[in-house]
Structure formats: structure tokens, C-alpha cells
Amino acid sequence: MLQNMDNNKISLTPINLGRGYNLYTCGESIDDLYLIVQGGIKLTTSAHSGKECILDICRRGDVLGALSLIPSVHEESATAMLDSHVLRFNRREFVRILRNDPDLFEIWSQHLAQRIRERESTIKHLVTMKCEYRLAAILLDLSQRFAGHGPQWQHIDARITHDEFAAMVGTTRSRIGFFLKNFSCRGLVKRLPDGTLLINSVTTSEFLATDPNEEEAVLQPMA
Incomplete structure (x- = not known):
């Protein structure tokens, strides 16, 4: 997408964010879109009680602020989980170019379709899976998005806390710790000294293929 935007000479404003800094906050007017070039951004919202819920974690190539194509406000906050580099571009200029560039329109349509598919998958997991299976599905998805499809062991290079996984x-938080300990015993994950995780895509996929509605409520460590 970036190449097509360069070809159309879209005005791009670089923004560097340190870990923990907000790109935008819930309730702000949407005027721009943001393309992640490097790093990771989490999208969060809060319940009336103040409890944080993480809606998604976005990586390189993801575009934030798609609702800017219609007059709206941000329904979530975007916060850097890693030192991140993003490019900001104006929605009106982008819409004008979309109308005249079939290739960019096709890429944008595919991006939106993929994002919708990911959100639908998240909803499905919340409705149909037990907590430990939801965590396994999230770990597998993040490993593929952070490292891509490739080796059996895939590295999630962002340090995601137990509180963030719980959200x-x-x-x-305590159940997340329990599940991760069991996943480690079963060979699904490895924790590195820097606090990041390696995910075994094969064993995690095999675990997810089992019946999540079995009578056994939680995993038991392997002997």
C-alpha cells in the first residue's frame, strides 16, 4: 500500500511514538488515517467501571482510523506497545485518490476485508471458546502477525503483560499466569529472558483443534 501511496504523491506525515504513548484517544474526531511502518499499536476501550479491554493489536502494514472515511469519532484509543513509526495521511485526500486509482482501491478493499475477518474471528472466540482456548488462539494469531507464517517457533517481539492478555x-491476571504456565509445560510457548514469548505454531494449532467444550475445565501440565 505504501508504494501505491508514494506513486500518488499522497502527503505523508511521519510520527514516532515511544512505548506507552497514545497515537489518538477515544472520542477524538477522526480526520486522518495512520499506516504502521514499524512497531505495534494496541487498540483499547474501557467499560463504565474503568476496566480496560484490548480490542486488537496492530502491526506493520495495518491502517488505523478506517472510520475516518465517514464523519465520526474514534471509538477506541491507540497506544504504542513498542517504539513505533507511523505515517499520517488526510482522509479527504485519500478518498479522492481511491476514486481514481483502481490498484490502490483493490489493496484498500482487501485490507478492510481482512480487518473485518479478524474482528469476526475475535467475536467468535469470545462467544464459543473457554478462556484458555481464547488465549491460545490469541497467541497463535499474534505470532503469525508479528513473525509471519514460517518456522515452527514464532517470536512475538512485543512484551505483552499478563494484565494486557487478561484484557x-x-x-x-492470575488465570493468564496459570494458563501460560500450563502452555509452557505442554510445549506451546517459551518465555525468553526479555519477557517476550516464542509460540509453537504446530502444538498450539493442535491444541486448538481439540474440543473446547470438553468436561475438563482447565489444562493439566504434562508429566
């Missing part, structure tokens, strides 16, 4: 899964 994604919809459970408690």
Missing part, C-alpha cells in the same frame, strides 16, 4: 481474553 484481551476477558479473564483475570
Whole structure:
């Protein structure tokens, strides 16, 4: 997408964000879109109680602010999970170019379709899976998005805390710790010294292929 935008000479404003800094916050007017060039951005919202819910974690190539194509406000906050580099571009200019560039329109349509598919998958996991299966599905998805499809062991290079995983899964911090310990015993994950995770895509996929509605409520460590 970046190449097509360069070809159309879209005005791009570079923005560098340190870990923990907001790109935008919930309720702000949407006037621009943001293309992630490097790093990772989490999208969060809060319940009336103040509890944070992580809606998604976006990586290189993702575009934030798609709702800017219609007059609206941000329904989530975007915060850097890693030192990140993004490019900001104006929605009106982007819409004008989309109308005249079939290739860019096709790329944009595919991007939106992929984002919708990911959101539908998230909803499905929340409705149909137990917590430990939701966590496994999230780990597998993040490993593929951070590292791409490739080796059996894939590295999630962002340090995601137990609190953040709990906000994604919809459970408690202590249960996340319990699940990760069991995943480690079963060979699904490895924790590196810097706090990041390696995910075994093969064993995690095999685990997800089992029946999530089995009577056994939680995993038991392997002997």
C-alpha cells in the first residue's frame, strides 16, 4: 500500500511514538488515517467501571482510523506497545485518490476485508471458546502477525503483560499466569529472558483443534 501511496504523491506525515504513548484517544474526531511502518499499536476501550479491554493489536502494514472515511469519532484509543513509526495521511485526500486509482482501491478493499475477518474471528472466540482456548488462539494469531507464517517457533517481539492478555481474553491476571504456565509445560510457548514469548505454531494449532467444550475445565501440565 505504501508504494501505491508514494506513486500518488499522497502527503505523508511521519510520527514516532515511544512505548506507552497514545497515537489518538477515544472520542477524538477522526480526520486522518495512520499506516504502521514499524512497531505495534494496541487498540483499547474501557467499560463504565474503568476496566480496560484490548480490542486488537496492530502491526506493520495495518491502517488505523478506517472510520475516518465517514464523519465520526474514534471509538477506541491507540497506544504504542513498542517504539513505533507511523505515517499520517488526510482522509479527504485519500478518498479522492481511491476514486481514481483502481490498484490502490483493490489493496484498500482487501485490507478492510481482512480487518473485518479478524474482528469476526475475535467475536467468535469470545462467544464459543473457554478462556484458555481464547488465549491460545490469541497467541497463535499474534505470532503469525508479528513473525509471519514460517518456522515452527514464532517470536512475538512485543512484551505483552499478563494484565494486557487478561484484557484481551476477558479473564483475570492470575488465570493468564496459570494458563501460560500450563502452555509452557505442554510445549506451546517459551518465555525468553526479555519477557517476550516464542509460540509453537504446530502444538498450539493442535491444541486448538481439540474440543473446547470438553468436561475438563482447565489444562493439566504434562508429566
